[in-house]
Amino acid sequence: MHSFKLKAIDKLNNPEFWELNISLAIRAFAQGLVEIFIPLYLYFNGVNLQTIFLFYITTNLFNIFLTPFVSVILSKIGPKHSLILNTPFQIIFYLLIYSFTTFNWNIFFLAFILSLAHNFFRQGLHVQIIKSTLKNSEGQSLAKIRIMQILAKALSPIIGGLLTVTFSYNLVLIIACLLILTSNLPLLLTKDNHLEFDLNFLEVFKNIKWNQFWSFFGAGMELDANDLVWPIILVIFLNYSFTTTGIITAIGVFFSVIGSYFVGKLADTKRTGMLKIGVVLGSIFWGLRSIVSTGWQVFVVDSAFGFFDTLKNIPYNSMIYDRFREQKIMNYLVFHQVAINCGRAALFTLLFFFPNLILSVWVGAGSGYLHLIF
Numbered sequence: 001m002h003s004f005k006l007k008a009i010d011k012l013n014n015p016e017f018w019e020l021n022i023s024l025a026i027r028a029f030a031q032g033l034v035e036i037f038i039p040l041y042l043y044f045n046g047v048n049l050q051t052i053f054l055f056y057i058t059t060n061l062f063n064i065f066l067t068p069f070v071s072v073i074l075s076k077i078g079p080k081h082s083l084i085l086n087t088p089f090q091i092i093f094y095l096l097i098y099s100f101t102t103f104n105w106n107i108f109f110l111a112f113i114l115s116l117a118h119n120f121f122r123q124g125l126h127v128q129i130i131k132s133t134l135k136n137s138e139g140q141s142l143a144k145i146r147i148m149q150i151l152a153k154a155l156s157p158i159i160g161g162l163l164t165v166t167f168s169y170n171l172v173l174i175i176a177c178l179l180i181l182t183s184n185l186p187l188l189l190t191k192d193n194h195l196e197f198d199l200n201f202l203e204v205f206k207n208i209k210w211n212q213f214w215s216f217f218g219a220g221m222e223l224d225a226n227d228l229v230w231p232i233i234l235v236i237f238l239n240y241s242f243t244t245t246g247i248i249t250a251i252g253v254f255f256s257v258i259g260s261y262f263v264g265k266l267a268d269t270k271r272t273g274m275l276k277i278g279v280v281l282g283s284i285f286w287g288l289r290s291i292v293s294t295g296w297q298v299f300v301v302d303s304a305f306g307f308f309d310t311l312k313n314i315p316y317n318s319m320i321y322d323r324f325r326e327q328k329i330m331n332y333l334v335f336h337q338v339a340i341n342c343g344r345a346a347l348f349t350l351l352f353f354f355p356n357l358i359l360s361v362w363v364g365a366g367s368g369y370l371h372l373i374f
Contacts (some may be wrong), residue, residue, distance in 0.1 A: 017132040019186040021145055023083070024125075025152035026186075030179035032156030033163075033172050036231040038097060041169050043232070045101050053352040055107040056228065060220075060345035062115035067337045068201060070119040071330050075199050079131065080192035082124030084184050089117035091177045098173045119337075126333055130324050142314050142321075199330040211373045212323070213339045218370025219316070220343025225364035226309070229347075230289070233357050238295065271315035278312025279368050286365035290358055316371050343367070 039052050047055075074082045093113045096105050133141040163172045285305040292298045324332050347363060 015190055019189050020128055020132055021148045023183045023186040025148040026183035028149040029152040029156045030176040032153035033160035034176045039232055040235055050355055053348045055111055056348040057345050058108055058111035059114050060341045062112050063118055063341040064338050066115055066119050068334055071334050074123050075330055078192035079124040079128035080187045082120045086117050086120035089113055090180050093117055094173045094177050098170050142317055204331050204334045215370050215374035216339035217343035218367035220340035221347040221367040222364050224344045224347050225360040229360040274311055275315045278308050279371050281308040282312050283365045283368050290361045
């Protein structure tokens, strides 16, 4: 039987893993304070929905364009330095949002800065996870990371909502900036002994495995439908209550912890079966999101969705990291990031031309099935 006890010996044997885990937990709390409210903040300050969708289309197009350039930098400086290099761009983006009502910043400029933050963080994170975990225990390691992040993130939407209502969203942004800075401290405890990565752009798309491309494409669509569009729907449904939105989001996060505990035990041995169950049941609860009519129904549906989404994502991500180890890491990283950002951009392009928020719910329900062709 697998053990989930966070034993002291584990920390001694694999300090990089726990340093990464603690850093991600602090960062998750910071991001949970502000990020589900960013599109709402823009909306309440005069930016219409189509312009918000254009902002996210542009961000993800920049993500695609910048991916190979950031990969070259990462291959030279190492994944920890890439995570740290995310910090100035993330803080600059938060400060631009902070001063948005004063300077009315151009959304394309905002999108470029956010894209730099995304690229340095996401690419550095994937490589650092590969460095600090083992193939035969990938599922357990990812479950531990997810549990730590979720526990840190569980209260942050509630706190963020309360602070936004009681004081201002700008105060929350400043707190988030300070926490993002703090999250780098654990990464400094050990050296960034990075690997020498081969990166060949001609090889990246020479032999594209289209089943994997479309699987990542679907994952990108579902991720942003859940993380960015669903909170907008929730706030509108809940009569523009940031606090209630934060509470319901936090409850869904809590049930993800429960899912992570049970999934991590089995993710290294029963991946395919768990992935199929998670996809089907997750899709059902995506569909139920479109017909909820009371706060209690939202609570029940989002709680169940949090559990089944975890049932799908941990085995799926374990399978992805296996592929990373089987390929040239940097080549596969570029392919993965381009494909997933194509999916993200496609979601917001669809919403831009058909600005019906409920459409994103059905996109989320359908795109989950693309995980199965991986």
